[in-house]
Every structure is written in C-alpha cells, then in structure tokens.
Amino acid sequence: TICPSADASFKNCRVQNKSQDCTSGESGTATTAAPSNSAATTAAPTTAAPSNSAVTLDCSGDTFIDCWTFFSAPDPTHGDVVYVPESTAMDLGLYSVQDDVVYLKSLVGQNGPAKSIRLQSRKVYQAGHVFLIDIQHMPTGQGTWPAWWSFGPDWPNNGEIDTIETVNIENVVQSTLHTSDGCYMYGVDGISTPNCVSGQGQSGCGVNGPDNSGGPGFNANGGGVFATQWTTEAIYIWFWPRDKIPADLDQGNTLSWGTPYVTFPFWNCPSWHFNDQQLVINLDFCGDWAGSVFPGGNQACIEYVQNPANIGALSEAYWAINYVKVLF
Template sequence: MPAIPFRVTLLALAAATTACGGGSSGGNSDGITDIPEDPVETRPERCLEDPQNSGYCLVWQDEFSGDAIDSEKWTHEQNCTGGGNNEAQCYVDDRDNSWVADDMLHIKAIREDAVGPGKTDDDPDYDPEDTSGSGTYTSARLRSKGLGDWKYGRFEMRAKLPHGQGSWPAFWMLPTDWEYGGWPLSGEIDILEAVNLKVGGEDRIHGTLHFGDEWPGNVHSGEAYRIPGDLNPADGFHDYAVEWEEGEIRWYVDGDHYATQTSDGWYSSAALDNPLAPFDRTFHLILNLAVGGDWPANVNDGGIDESAFPQEFQIDHVRVYQCSEDFETGRGCASTDGDFVSNPGHTPPEAPDNAGDELVIFNGEIRAPYQWYTYTDGGTVDFETVEVGGDYGDAGRITYNTDAGIGFFQSVDAYDLSDYTYVKFDLRVLEEPADAGSAALTFRADCGHPCTSGDYPLDMPPLDQWTHFEIPMADLVDGGLNAKAVDTPFVISPVWGNQDGAVLQVDNVRLAR
C-alpha cells in the first residue's frame, strides 16, 4: 500500500496591488508585495517515503519480490536445539525449507530426520559443523539481527499461517545485544504466534511479552485474539503488527488494535531501578515455523500430527515504520480505536514477608521464599537440618562429597535488597577438607547469571567452634552485585578444588539494615 503524504507544503501566492501615489512601504520596485513562502519540510533521512498521516514513515521493508531471500536483510539460524521448548525441528538453510517465489517468502516444515548444531547460533561454543543436535522435522528460522535492528517503531507482517497439530508459526523480536542479561532478562516481544490452527476449531492468534527474572522466575503477559467473522488465520492473508514506543506496546490485526501493555506491567530483575527495562533497547525481527514443543503439545489434541505435515508459512511482506514525530521515544504516532484490552502485566515481586530490619533466611528452618540448592561438577553437597542443642537449637549441616560444589539459599524471584547493610550468619566447622593446611572458605551473593558479587574469601574458622560473620553489602556491590535484584543472597563453600570431606554447620543466616 503506498504511503500517504503526512504533510503537504502549500505555496502561498498573492495578487499584486499597485501602489497609489508615491509608493508603498515594504513593496518592491514594481509595486508587488512580497509574501514569504511556507518553509519546505524535508523528509527525515531515515525515511524511505514521506511520513504517513499518522506520522509513521517507512524505514525498512521486504516485499519478497525477487527470486531469492535477501541476504542483506535476513540470515538463517541453523541449529537443532529445540528452541528451549522441546521443539522437534532442526532449523536449516535449505531451499526446500525457505525460499522466495510468487512475491512471497515461504517457510516450510517437513517431516524428516536431521542433525545439526546442538547450541544456538549466538553461543560462543557454536560450531556450524557440529552434529550433536537432532530433530525429526526440518524448518527455517530467519532473523534480521545485525541487518535490521531498531528501538521503537511499528513492525508489520502480512501473512497466511500454517495449520495442524504441532504447527507453531511466529513473527517476533529479540534483543540484539542482551544488555540486561540472558533470556528473559533482556525481554522478548511476540508480535504474532499461533499453535495448532484448525485443530478442534482453534483460530486464535497471540501477542505476548516475556520478561522478569531467570527461569523459574520468568513471567509473560499477553492476549489472544480471534479475527471477526469466524475467519481462520490459516485460510487467508492478514496483517499483524505491533506499535512499540517508550513505555507502551500495542498489538493489531488488520488494523484492529486489540491489546496494550505498558511499562507499569513489565520489568527486568537485572534493572529494577529502570522502569522502562527491558523494552528500551534495540531489538531485531525473527520469522520461523516451529514444530511441536511445550506449548502446542499441551493444548488441543496434544503432540504432533505427522499427517498434517508438510506445512507452509507464507509471508507477503514485512515492513518497519518509525515515528517521525519523535524518533527517540517513538511517541506521537499511536493509532487506536479505544476498544482494546489493557493487559496489566506483572510487577516486580515485593520483598519477602519477614523483611524488616532483618530479613531472615535460615534460623533452624529455611524461611520462605528461600530454598536450599546445590551445584556440583561431580559428587554431592548434602544439606540437612539437625539438632545441635545449646543456644543454637537446630542448624543446617552441609556435607561436601566433592571437590567442586557449592550450596546456596535462593528464591525464585529477585528482590531489591539494597537497603540492607550486612549479610550475617554463624558457622561451625565440624570436619575440615582433606587438605586442612590450605583450607579456606568462599562466600558470594548472586543476582542472576552472569550478575554476581564475585568470590568473597573467608578464613576457615577454628574447628568445632561457632564463629559469627558479618559481610558488608557494600563489599559485595563493589564486587559486581546488583543489590536491587538479588535472588541468591547466600552462597558458601570451601575453596574450589579442596572440599571433599568438609562438614559445615550454619545458623542465623539473615540480612540486616
């Protein structure tokens, strides 16, 4: 659809008036009064066409009018990782799975066994020759990363969707630089998703945001939509879009504004002091057709219907517009009919119930919302609550049957603990590691990988004697801790490589203001 000029410059013309008598002030020598023209508005440099009446101007497009996928706009991701959702496909760069013809991009999912890289394309250990991953389908996933990256704008696709149990087409966005950390700390914008269309009358499309904390503290919020007139998205072409501006994202189908979310309902635990995070950074576009996975497998008939494949995702065009009223914020070009769902989203979790001058983590029992976890690179780290008597009653006993392990108290959500001054705890060593001469302890606090305080060394206290520790939060912050988003305030272990045989007891673990 051609763009509609946003502003038309008018040339003001004036009729000449002849001076009577001795001439007129402000006139020129032939008696015609000069009337200045309106200034000519120039098209902003980034705009490919004049701005529309809304103020949006086209800045990037692919009409898929050639005979090949444009390598200056899209690259293929190639892996067999299952998309983090136990999906069944390998993504490949093969003309059988993705091609341009008839002025359309075609993405086809085919039932065939395949092998490929077992890591995602952005993983530092990614090897395109790796064959450790496998799938029972082949398909394609195209992205504009490094070729088309934007902060704010209108992102639009016209497409006909595939159908059948196990089909999962998507038009979505991921952060280009992951500035707030790994998924979903840096966010995800799903412009369009649909699963299992036509199965049991399934006709919904979905628009969703993903954000929050690392799994299992990740959250999402979104809305489903049905096209009026009982139209199924698999039966014809429709326009799917989001408008994303500073602090607000809106979803559209065929121009119908059906949902809005605002920054009041999203957050990143890596930047709780930034109300716009994570949707205030540069994102890129993704087009893909997944097969199976946790979502389609658990709705409608479940699983994958092999007889439904091959399936094809047909994309007529993809266009990106930005708001010429204010490129920096994207504001001033919103379109809405006032009849939409305002999704409240999610807000950061509040501090634990027992938070006050002291936040108790363990005092003979583990206090919610914290739980005890361990990590080892072989062997075990065992934890149990035992009766020790005296002033301590019950305490936690940690036994190291490894030279490479840690134990820690962690919550699902991250909390703002920046008002606390110290991490305090009591510790007793019942058994030292095998090499007692070089025994020492390491403490740290974490705020979601890779955010951490770093290792905080502690001297190994005397054997069989309770010792009180107070670690300044300021020291942990200096080591890299983001105190506004802490999910693991207590990590303890003998130093790596010299742990086996150590037995520790801990009690009165808390944070104090």
C-alpha cells in the first residue's frame, strides 16, 4: 500500500490507523489562492526552519497577517455580523499583535450587527499536510460562533473540514465534515450521523471534541493546540491542552502524538470529496447554528448581541493565537 501523502520527511504514516514505513510517494502541494475581498497581494511567508523541521509555513507574530486575506462579503451562514476589511479591522483595533500573540477581536453592542474578522489563507492545499493552530484564548459568550476550518471551491463539492466549531458557552468543540453526496463515516465513535452530505438541511457528520477543548474551560486552562492531518486515507484531529503539548510537533512525527480524538477514514468516502482547501479563522454571531440554539431563537440572539448593555457580557468574544503552522 502506498503511504498517504508520503515524502522524504514522512518516515512513518498512518494507513487505516496502522504504522507503515514510508520511503516514496508524493506529498500534497500548495498553490496560491486568489485574494478574496482584499487588496493585499503579498505572498505568504515560508519558514526557514531547522533541517529536522517539517514546517513549510509559519504564521505568527508580526508576520501572521501576511498569510491571510480579510473576507468582507456577506456572511454565508446568515450571522448577525459584518466581516470587516483589513483597513477597518486596523482602524477599529480588531486586529492587533501584542508580545507575539495575535488578537482577533469583535465589536458588539452597537445597536447593529457585530463587526468581526474572517481570515482566509492565501494558499490552498491538497492532501498531504498537517495544520497546527496554537490558541491561547478562544471566543466564548452567548451568541458567539468561533471556527477554525477549511473549505474547497464550489461548496460542498470539494468538501469542508471543520476542526473547531463551538457556540455560546459550550466547553467542547465539534469537528465536522461537509461533503457532496456519497461520503459516509460508518463506525466512527460519537458520530452525529454517518452521512456527511451538506445542503438541503443536512448538517454534515461530526463528533464532539474532548472536554475543555472549547469555551470557558479551554480558556481557563491556558488554551492549547489542535492538529489536523489530511491524507488520501483519512483525516485525523488531535487536541492537547497547554500542559500536554508534544515538544516535537514541528517535526511532524504524527505517530508519536498519541491517538487522535477523531479519525475520519475514507473507506466509505472517496478522497476526491476533498480538494483545494482554504484555511479559515472567523468569529460569527447568531446565524444558522448559534442563533438556532440560542434561548428564544435567532431573533433573541440578535437582540442580545446588539444590545449595548451586553458589551461586558461579551468581553470574551475574541481570539488570541500564538501561531498557525503548516507541515509538509
């Protein structure tokens, strides 16, 4: 069996959860995505990493912004939000870097839709990569809907991989796949439904993350790191709280990382369901998910988020990110 996404830096890989020596094969390649709703066109940086490092893209500190474009079109998930362009984000103080930590903030309680940030990667990816995100603080609060995810063009035909999604003050994330028809995740522990089809009321196939992988519990523990490995055989997702983060993440030896909290195998889901994935970080409010589970429904959620009296109650609605890295 050819190893999924193998290259010279993959000494081992996962094939149906088994270890296998990898000495040949091709890794997924990254191509540059057309900028979306942004005038900036600078190329994303690549890291001059040590020879034993598998890091090919390091988004952190003052250069974090170079990896992304600012999405400013209407929210496709019908949230009570205006995603602002880069210039507005800077003017309003919604984007900042302090002590190498990147802050993505929101502006609520303005008697109108919340102002927020949605970042989309300048590069798009094929299978063969590991995506790491180190988060100190995840947005939380009634009406919030933060997400770290990726999607392909012509949604849902090229798939969506949601590593982090959570709403309101939940202390766990949900990790979900969205696809066109013909992708099933039979036998995955805790799966919401085995049918990953999206559209026409279908919500994809997902599982809950570990305890305190989101919300107030995540933040109280100092955050942590999520890793998403996408191969031609499966998608694997790990989470480590701050005091459990492996020291060798940059080397990409995924077999030393322990068991992923979810493995989405492609046994009953052809791998062609996922292509040209663009990475996304955003904070939404209300809308299709957070609004639907808000007490009183979406309109009550909108009224809550827009009410100036609730600015303090939503003071935790921000991201604090140490880095995003791409391996291989």
